[in-house]
Amino acid sequence: MNDDEVRRISQFFFLLLLNERRALSSASKAVQKAEILLKKNQNLSRDQAVVIATSEVCSGFSFQLAENFQSRFQNWRFPETADLNTWKDYLTHQRREEVLCLLWYRVLKVSDLDIATALNIQIGTVRFRLAKALKGLGLRIHEPGKSHEL
Amino acid sequence: MSFEYSKYKKRQITSFFGQGHLFDFYEKKLDPEREALVEDFVKFSRDAQLELETFKMGDDYLNLIRQAVPSDQFLQEAKKPNSYFYQLIQKSQYPYWPSGVRWGLESVVVIAFIVIAITILPWNKILYLSQGGLGREILLVELKKSDMQPLTGAETSVPDFQDEDLEKPEGLAASNVIVASENKIQEKETISKNEPTAKTQSVSQVVGALESASEESVLAVVPAQSVASKSVEVKAKLPKGIPEVIAGGYLYRGTLFVSGLASTSPKITERIESLGGRKAGEVALGWSRSPSSRYYHFTIPDAKYADLMSFMDQFGQLKISREKHPRVMPDGILRLIVTVEEAPQ
Numbered sequence: 001m002n003d004d005e006v007r008r009i010s011q012f013f014f015l016l017l018l019n020e021r022r023a024l025s026s027a028s029k030a031v032q033k034a035e036i037l038l039k040k041n042q043n044l045s046r047d048q049a050v051v052i053a054t055s056e057v058c059s060g061f062s063f064q065l066a067e068n069f070q071s072r073f074q075n076w077r078f079p080e081t082a083d084l085n086t087w088k089d090y091l092t093h094q095r096r097e098e099v100l101c102l103l104w105y106r107v108l109k110v111s112d113l114d115i116a117t118a119l120n121i122q123i124g125t126v127r128f129r130l131a132k133a134l135k136g137l138g139l140r141i142h143e144p145g146k147s148h149e150l
Numbered sequence: 151m152s153f154e155y156s157k158y159k160k161r162q163i164t165s166f167f168g169q170g171h172l173f174d175f176y177e178k179k180l181d182p183e184r185e186a187l188v189e190d191f192v193k194f195s196r197d198a199q200l201e202l203e204t205f206k207m208g209d210d211y212l213n214l215i216r217q218a219v220p221s222d223q224f225l226q227e228a229k230k231p232n233s234y235f236y237q238l239i240q241k242s243q244y245p246y247w248p249s250g251v252r253w254g255l256e257s258v259v260v261i262a263f264i265v266i267a268i269t270i271l272p273w274n275k276i277l278y279l280s281q282g283g284l285g286r287e288i289l290l291v292e293l294k295k296s297d298m299q300p301l302t303g304a305e306t307s308v309p310d311f312q313d314e315d316l317e318k319p320e321g322l323a324a325s326n327v328i329v330a331s332e333n334k335i336q337e338k339e340t341i342s343k344n345e346p347t348a349k350t351q352s353v354s355q356v357v358g359a360l361e362s363a364s365e366e367s368v369l370a371v372v373p374a375q376s377v378a379s380k381s382v383e384v385k386a387k388l389p390k391g392i393p394e395v396i397a398g399g400y401l402y403r404g405t406l407f408v409s410g411l412a413s414t415s416p417k418i419t420e421r422i423e424s425l426g427g428r429k430a431g432e433v434a435l436g437w438s439r440s441p442s443s444r445y446y447h448f449t450i451p452d453a454k455y456a457d458l459m460s461f462m463d464q465f466g467q468l469k470i471s472r473e474k475h476p477r478v479m480p481d482g483i484l485r486l487i488v489t490v491e492e493a494p495q
Contacts, residue, residue, distance in 0.1 A: 001229075003225065006225055006228055006229055007220060007225060009228070010220050010224060010225060010228050011216065011218065011220070014218065014220070015215060015216075015218070020224070024224060024227055024228060025237075027228040028227070028228050028229070028230060028231070031228060031229060032231060074221075075220055075221040075223060075224040076218050076219070076220055076221070076224070077218065077219045077221075078215070078217070078218050079214055079215075079217050079218075081214065082214050082215050082217070082218070084215070086211070087211075087215060102212070106209075106212050106216070107212075107216055127173060127174065130173065131172070131173035131205075133208075134173070134204070134205050134208040134209065135201060135204050135205065135208070136208075137204075137207075137208035137211060137212070138203070138204025138205055138206070138207040138208035138209075138211075139204050141207045141208065141211050142203075142204060142207055
């Protein structure tokens with residue numbers, strides 16, 4: 001895996017977990033798994049391998065997303081205007097598969113078609129999840145603290 | 151089937167259709183015709199407009215937090231393997247331990263592996279196989295059932311009272327050996343196959359005294375030529391260390407010299423039997439030990455002893471000596487060993 005792919009995978013897990021130690025451990029696992037998948041299956045695209053690897057790593061999580069939220073980070077730099085509490089609140093209440101789809105689509109820059117192929121689901125399902133995830137995030141930003149059950 | 155158009159002659163979409171394609175409209179992934187339809191829908195739908203605004207707000211927020219940049223160290227660590235053993239090494243900072251401690255720990259691990267291997271491996275089997283396996287067997291004794299002949303007659307029967315004190319005959323390869331074992335004495339006599347075998351006698355009364363005895367004792371054997379006219383008292387030597395008080399019975403011995411042994415011996419045998427005498431040993435009454443000797447080992451009622459002595463006196467002078475013996479006879483029964491020999495010319 002090249003540096004850009006490793007960076008994007010690290011970003012993915014960091015935004016998913018909001019914990020440096022867990023993000024590092026998960027990113028390392030996902031990188032190793034993606035490399036193994038690419039070696040085993042030559043027909044698999046890099047984006048699909050990344051989606052499969054990250055999905056497998058996430059399926060092993062026995063904890064809630066952002067459970068060990070860190071208020072301060074040593075190895076990550078954020079824009080000052082970024083409010084992570086909103087993001088933490090979003091991760092806690094939104095459904096996991098919708099959050100994952102959103103991060104794959106927006107952070108890893110994986111197309112909805114590759115996501116559907118990697119997860120073996122319909123593309124309409126992917127777009128439905130993306131719409132719900134984005135709408136839920138928007139509503140939480142627009143009305144923070146209010147329950148936004150969609 | 152015909153579709154009704156609105157009064158404006160335009161095809162319109164339902165709110166359900168519009169809401170469902172809103173995200174695709176936002177992402178600009180609709181074909182031009184549908185995009186135009188959804189755009190018209192959005193113009194007249196406040197909810198659709200709000201939803202599009204939420205999409206935009208979410209997207210803006212995501213673009214903001216996506217600007218989080220990891221450090222180079224983080225990226226380097228993410229590229230490394232994440233196995234449990236690797237993590238253990240990293241957390242314990244094993245590479246930074248003192249070299250002496252590291253060498254000691256590694257040597258302990260190696261020694262542990264060696265000890266486990268030595269303990270688990272079946273060295274006996276390995277050595278056995280390396281020495282050629284079955285070729286190392288040593289044959290000590292081989293017996294075939296077909297070669298073994300069963301004992302017949304007196305040799306096979308187990309007498310009530312085992313014969314004993316057989317005088318060592320001339321010319322025969324005989325040896326009396328008493329081997330003191332832990333619990334009993336066994337008197338073994340091996341003779342040539344022409345002679346009947348003498349059974350061993352177990353002495354139960356001397357069990358306790360013989361526990362520490364490990365010596366051999368040999369019966370005193372008196373050759374025939376040294377016997378005088380009078381009976382010779384032959385005493386069996388008890389194994390060393392056994393006091394006489396342990397012997398509870400008596401044995402009567404005697405030797406009789408007669409003329410015409412061949413004719414006299416059957417008469418003696420018949421008389422003993424008529425008086426109630428029975429053989430007390432392995433051999434039969436009047437056993438021909440040698441051409442000039444007959445052996446009588448028998449029991450007789452005490453009441454008939456005098457009659458026997460008077461009968462014997464008509465052939466010669468018989469003097470009986472009594473000696474103590476561990477073998478105990480029932481009350482009223484005497485045990486005698488009488489040797490009848492041809493008188494020298």
